[in-house]
Amino acid sequence: MVGGNGSGKSTLSKILGGSALQDSGEVLLDGQPYAVKSPIEAKHKGVIITSQELSLLPNLNIVENVCLCNMDRKKRSAFLDYHKMEQRTRKVLKRLGKEHLIDKEINMLPTNEQYLLELAKALVQIPRVLIIDEITSALYKGDVALVKTILEELKQKGVVILFISHRLNEVFDLCDSVTVLRNGDTVGTFKSAELSEMQLISYMSGRDVTQEHVVDRSVIKSGDQKVILEAKVHLEEFDKDIELNVVQGEFIGVAGLDGQGQSEMLRTLFGMGQPVDLTFYGQQRRITSPSKAIKMGFAFLSGNREREGIFKERSIAENFNAVNHLVLNRKQDEDVDTCLKKNGVKYHGTKDLITSLSGGNQQKVVIARWTYTGARILLADDPTKGIDIQARRDAHETFCRMIQEGASVIMISSDDEELVETSKMMPLARVIVMYEGQIARTLIGEDINLEAIAASSSGQSSSEVKES
Amino acid sequence: MKQRLIKLVQWTPFPALALLIFFLILNQFLSPGYLKGNFMSSFLAANASVIIVSIGTSIVLIGGGMDISMGGLLCLVNVVYVLLAEAKVPLAVCLIMCIVIGFAGGLLNGLCIAVFRVTPLLTTFATSFVFGGIALWLMKAPHGSIQREIVKWYFSWLKGYGAPILFIGITIVLWLVIKKTKMGVWIYAVGKDEVKAYASGVPVRTVKLFMYGFSGIITGIGGMVLTTYIGAGDPLIAVSYTMTIIAACVIGGILLTGGVGDAIGALFGSMFLGLIITTVLSSVRDSFYHNFVQGIIMVMGVIGAILLSRVINSVKYKSLGGR
Numbered sequence A: 001m002v003g004g005n006g007s008g009k010s011t012l013s014k015i016l017g018g019s020a021l022q023d024s025g026e027v028l029l030d031g032q033p034y035a036v037k038s039p040i041e042a043k044h045k046g047v048i049i050t051s052q053e054l055s056l057l058p059n060l061n062i063v064e065n066v067c068l069c070n071m072d073r074k075k076r077s078a079f080l081d082y083h084k085m086e087q088r089t090r091k092v093l094k095r096l097g098k099e100h101l102i103d104k105e106i107n108m109l110p111t112n113e114q115y116l117l118e119l120a121k122a123l124v125q126i127p128r129v130l131i132i133d134e135i136t137s138a139l140y141k142g143d144v145a146l147v148k149t150i151l152e153e154l155k156q157k158g159v160v161i162l163f164i165s166h167r168l169n170e171v172f173d174l175c176d177s178v179t180v181l182r183n184g185d186t187v188g189t190f191k192s193a194e195l196s197e198m199q200l201i202s203y204m205s206g207r208d209v210t211q212e213h214v215v216d217r218s219v220i221k222s223g224d225q226k227v228i229l230e231a232k233v234h235l236e237e238f239d240k241d242i243e244l245n246v247v248q249g250e251f252i253g254v255a256g257l258d259g260q261g262q263s264e265m266l267r268t269l270f271g272m273g274q275p276v277d278l279t280f281y282g283q284q285r286r287i288t289s290p291s292k293a294i295k296m297g298f299a300f301l302s303g304n305r306e307r308e309g310i311f312k313e314r315s316i317a318e319n320f321n322a323v324n325h326l327v328l329n330r331k332q333d334e335d336v337d338t339c340l341k342k343n344g345v346k347y348h349g350t351k352d353l354i355t356s357l358s359g360g361n362q363q364k365v366v367i368a369r370w371t372y373t374g375a376r377i378l379l380a381d382d383p384t385k386g387i388d389i390q391a392r393r394d395a396h397e398t399f400c401r402m403i404q405e406g407a408s409v410i411m412i413s414s415d416d417e418e419l420v421e422t423s424k425m426m427p428l429a430r431v432i433v434m435y436e437g438q439i440a441r442t443l444i445g446e447d448i449n450l451e452a453i454a455a456s457s458s459g460q461s462s463s464e465v466k467e468s
Numbered sequence B: 001m002k003q004r005l006i007k008l009v010q011w012t013p014f015p016a017l018a019l020l021i022f023f024l025i026l027n028q029f030l031s032p033g034y035l036k037g038n039f040m041s042s043f044l045a046a047n048a049s050v051i052i053v054s055i056g057t058s059i060v061l062i063g064g065g066m067d068i069s070m071g072g073l074l075c076l077v078n079v080v081y082v083l084l085a086e087a088k089v090p091l092a093v094c095l096i097m098c099i100v101i102g103f104a105g106g107l108l109n110g111l112c113i114a115v116f117r118v119t120p121l122l123t124t125f126a127t128s129f130v131f132g133g134i135a136l137w138l139m140k141a142p143h144g145s146i147q148r149e150i151v152k153w154y155f156s157w158l159k160g161y162g163a164p165i166l167f168i169g170i171t172i173v174l175w176l177v178i179k180k181t182k183m184g185v186w187i188y189a190v191g192k193d194e195v196k197a198y199a200s201g202v203p204v205r206t207v208k209l210f211m212y213g214f215s216g217i218i219t220g221i222g223g224m225v226l227t228t229y230i231g232a233g234d235p236l237i238a239v240s241y242t243m244t245i246i247a248a249c250v251i252g253g254i255l256l257t258g259g260v261g262d263a264i265g266a267l268f269g270s271m272f273l274g275l276i277i278t279t280v281l282s283s284v285r286d287s288f289y290h291n292f293v294q295g296i297i298m299v300m301g302v303i304g305a306i307l308l309s310r311v312i313n314s315v316k317y318k319s320l321g322g323r
Helices: A009-017 A039-044 A062-067 A082-095 A099-103 A111-123 A141-156 A168-174 A197-205 A262-269 A290-296 A316-327 A336-342 A359-371 A389-404 A416-425 A450-457 A462-467 B002-010 B014-030 B039-062 B070-086 B091-115 B120-138 B148-160 B162-179 B182-192 B194-199 B204-230 B241-251 B263-283 B287-320
Strands: A047-050 A129-133 A160-164 A177-182 A185-191 A227-235 A240-247 A251-255 A276-280 A283-287 A298-302 A377-381 A408-412 A429-435 A438-444 B143-145
Touching (some): A082 A099, A185 A197, A197 A389, A298 A359, A416 A429, A416 A450, A429 A450, B039 B070, B039 B148, B039 B162, B039 B204, B182 B194, B241 B263
Parallel strands (some): A298 A377
Antiparallel strands (some): A276 A283
């Protein structure tokens, strides 16, 4: 199932999973009416959902988390059969090739492993219908291949799988048929073999998107522009230093496998880690806190919207103005409506709670918040994680606009294709690939391609890559 | 051995335990030999009710709830017990009634919170007046007494150690049993994130009803112990206990945001608080300053516990190589 943000995919899957109630309509399972009022009832009927927001609880251990939905009891007693639960967990983790995770803590795990655990939690419930909501967007290629084999096995056993994803190549790769949703309506159901990617995108957006991004790239040589930022970032986790120079109007993509120090580098630059000394517009500065960084002209965009993006209990307007009002003490109001419209946010009123918006639209509000701070450097940590193609493109265009206005953007992405595509849009682009806390390779121009990024991500030296 | 030590240090109640031991040793220097006499037994006898109720309340807090009605409920249990004893009702019936009243009170809280979805703080604020009000209505002023045999037993069994330790022990065992069942895991799950727990098939409503009901039963036991200790009826006896109990839970490493901590922590927390109060009462002459000195020690204690747990956490994360 595919569709833009706010098209109703998550809502539909929540209704099937029992955590949202349907207003009208009818659902049939094996020809029988299927109407559930709670997740417990849905699970009873074999409909299991893995949620995009993850249902793992960091205060429980891995075994308790995986078995939470159906814990074992000892025979004729109320006590838990911990031994049996551990066996079941081990078995399912073995299937996922992650047996070593069993005595870890949830909060210590990188995102991709958390998503695999979420899948494990669904698998131990032995589903008849398995709903996978956006689980692969946080996974790496190796993980996705693994998930694919597991799903194939389930399919052989007759399990129905509803697979929701923004990554269209996965949809083509994994699914037999594709249902497209748009604004809460079904556009149609197609055989995936008879469908091209372009067709699918135009069904999703309702527009004719038969061509790629408009590329008006007047390539600039980096020598022509002045260096605005020179920094030496110390990564505590790896005990290594990274030297980084940023040129005005430059786009720097940061690639690499998860946990190679990308996030830590960006966070340190933004004052969230150890104090960092840097030269900004020719002046020596020391950044000790995010508020200092913001006042100097930095902006920070996180892909972890829930934790570092939105203020859940606050309105859209307050979320938009958060940095301008509270950190920069600018009292004059930007016109919220115009700014949000410009960023393509779909909403009813600016006084609504931010949580009334769909995930992609929430992220657009956060992007708009930072765009209007007048930042000179935007630090973006996987900013488009889990949002759909259209919203993604809108975000990229916003970055492009900032660069044209003279700002620079440093963007981490777990999706190599995104980096390649975005680099093509920008007048001046560079991709650095990180490995174990160091820059393994710097790519420019034609070298920015999937093969080169993939090769240097795994730590191969640059000479080998060139030969291949 | 080293593994065990690390586990002990990382146990959430550990800072409270360390604080308690530190304070016990400090007292030894301030008034040498105080542990030798019958101090410990009279200390336990006096504080058993608060310790017991703290353990019950901590379960509600772990489950992400809030309860400030224990004070009122304790008064009600006390009054009912004494009135029944005055009416020459057999002892066993009196004791059972204490637990029934506690359970009913807890269940009322649970119903309002889990079924009618009223905010826990508001619900228990209101019910504390309901319980306290009924207590005052039943007994206008302190009077009456309970069966003499049980009071005698409470103070003399095993040199006065037996009864308090028995009741505290029963409470702890109840908690440990729950922890080993589905309900135990569910309480932690609901406390951390109700929505995620619900999505994972946890019967959130049942869990909430259970934890308030259970905490009510424990409050019933606490009221029973309190009455046995004072031997008389007083409709206002426990009004001021509420905040002490909550504070004991917090010192014991239980977060008010839910999902973190262990009810054992409340045991250490409440013993620490009780010890402060006793020490201050005995060493500061001028009663005018009692609250002030108690407050200062409490603030220092809480800050100490937080600093200690922070050091433990940072060491833990470094050793695991995480961020």
